[in-house]
Amino acid sequence: MVTEEVVDLSRLQFAATAFYHFLFVPLTLGLSFLLAIMETTYVMTGKEIYRDMTKFWGKLFGINFALGVTTGITMEFQFGTNWAYYSHYVGDIFGAPLAIEGLMAFFLESTFIGLFFFGWEKLSKRRHLLITYLTAIGSNLSAVWILIANGWMQNPVGSEFSYVTMRMEMTSFWDVVFNPAAQAKFVHTVSAGYVTGAMFVLGISSWYLLKGVHVEFAKRSFRIAAAFGLAASLSVIVLGDESGYAVTEHQQTKLAALEGMWKTEEAPAAFTLFAIPDDEKRENHAEIKIPYALGLIATRSTDKVLPGIDQLEAQAAERIQRGIVAVKALEALRAKTGDESTKVTFEAHQADLGYGLLLKKYVADVSQATPDMIAQAARDSIPKVAPMFWTFRLMVALGFSFALLFGLSFWYSAKNTFMEKRWLLRWALWFIPMPWIACEMGWFVAEYGRQPWTIYGILPTHLSTSTLSAGSLYGSLAGFLFFYTGLLVVEMYLMFKYARLGPASLGTGRYEGEANFQPAR
């Protein structure tokens, strides 16, 4: 029997390892294209400094990439080790994009990353540049397939339940691939990666400029990062809006929670700029609202009503009632005690099967569910409001601040005066960690907001785990904590060491801090 403790520990472990993995992914996504831009400039102009830039930022890229690979393997194992029932129940659909990711994207990225580092002398200029692009394309293609898998968890299209095999089965591969939720998430996520890469280069270059070292190197890096970052930060906002629109369509509970909409409002609903949501009393304190704004943003209309939590819970309660019928019919079919009419009953209620399964948290035989249990399960169908409300707003605020910072950086680099704007350089330096925070907040909103489901509306989280003991989970969590802390310390040590050394670490003799340094004339 899977206990609630096992479910919570499994969630904690997945969340911790996924957050940790995503410390390394966005920099890989963004920096790979920045490297391609720098190397393109080198190939076009023939100026060595651009090759040095590609190599030096490539070194930092490599330090980050190693941990991305390391922690990525965990993600692929973990569905099987800790979410066995999930893997059985939806592997037919979810497994396919993961396998295709390996075949199509991860092979490409991983094969050519080796040539990127070691092929400088063995490959012609153009071939090496091609390698760099293939690495960047590979890492971004990886994101496509992972977000197709994730998008299906949010909006499970192209599939239906089979009671013979007791699982979800694919009915249309192309529906899964072109899932609007997946497409919107992909472009938003990679743009966030580009922002991260640009901030990393902008911040470290600013530090060299503040200290007055490697000035020519830093100026060029700053300019590229400012331009790339401006485009990326604008697209992350626009595409984030697109991703939010997809949520309005497919996940009304997530939208209601992150907007703190306890009650349904008349269209167009107001946007709550600030509030202190109270999950106990189910209301907001100290609200500041902008009239009409949410309705316009979320529905792109003036007349579509956005359901509040009150209405969504009532709908969930109805679906749970129908779900009870579906679960009972399914159990009869599985036990081969049902007949043709059971099949007809099941098919009529199949769409609400997942809602019936929500009750399994409280009672094994769902037909014994009390009205209290049904009311509680309906409440469970809405994620907690306060954490959603705040993380979402923090992410959005950071998103706009990136656009401002990159906008100013681009403006002053166009005017060629950014080197003197020490406030701007300091801002860029201290802002280095912010894209990571924004990325993690984004994932929190997406995945915590998916609760109580692993597959939205289909499979409840509390039914998705493996039959492990709590002791095993404490053990594995301790192991991950140990390894991941150690690895992070080592990674940060190297990252700081090489960022401090700067391009001098290449040993070309062209940069300050080298024994044989000769300033360029």
Place this chain on the structure above:
Amino acid sequence: MLDYETLKLIWWLLVGVLLLGFAVMDGHDMGVGTLLPFVGRNDVERRVVINTVGPHWDGNQVWFITAGGAIFAAWPLVYATAFSGFYWAMLAVLWALFFRPVGFDYRSKVNNPTWRTAWDWGLFVGGAVPALIFGVAFGNLLLGVPFHFEDNLMPVYTGTFWALLNPFALLAGVVSLAMLTFHGANYLMVRTEGVVYERARLASLIFGAVMLAAFAGAGVWVASGMPGYVITSAVDAGALPNPLDKTVAIQAGAWMGNFQKMPLLWLVPGAAFAGGLLALLLAWARKPVLAFIGSAVAELGVIGTAGVALFPFIMPSSSDPRSSLTVWDSVSSHLTLEVMFWAALIFTPIVIAYTGWAYKMMAGKVTTAFIESHDRSAY
């Protein structure tokens, strides 16, 4: 459109191809990692060893990742049952693999002997531990694993981690570890010269012999009446998969059944012995490229032998035999198998082509002189 039964068979072959790809490509990297502290006696020698696989280990590791992903997609019940049942064994593999990316990339970025030696042993762990555990896992598949399904098909493993470490499974672990180390030694001979080459040749002779002896020992063990599994109900290979829809019996010597029915299958273990013996002789005769091909053939033979003996079983259950997972009843839907078949058919040759190109671009011996002149840029 291929019929369901054919696709189920194709996927059994394709998983085999991916496992073989893993053994041939990632396997030699793991063998090189296992040998690293022994064939390299000082920093420069060890860097030579590491840089023979430096540009390629990451791409090769994707064979492992893709095999995992393909099992998820094609055999979701196997992925769910094996990964959760072998929980601690999987975590041991995972944590051992952690040492590889960081070991390769971070080791030579700090010029401190303690730091470098520590990562060398990390690379040893990252090579030897997974190689050993994969064999132990295969050994346990042949013995049967204590698990069953609940009515809703939730897999429940009822054994312990320690029960996996039984004598037969450990012998299978020795086969696997020796096989990958043998293969890695042959690869090192291709890419090195001088003392490292000589030590790699010695390692090849030792581990090749150990592999052949352990594989023969395991074969005798299985042939001399080890219990195997047979399906006792009628098999409808094209049916919708439901692992609880059959009856299974445990019979002494059942794993020899396929070889008795189709004597041609003796070619598969034959390939293991022939490839292994030839590779041994070729290593002795200092023909490393041919020896590497020989040890790859031996890997085909060893993995194929386990697969053929088990067929149609993938993961038999010792505690509730009817829950056993087979090629017919642990698979994905017809559509998913078909989609994945085309994906594999299109992308696998492309991957092999550009991997070959990458090796060609980086071909040649890695020398101590190269390491000394590329102190900053080499691993």
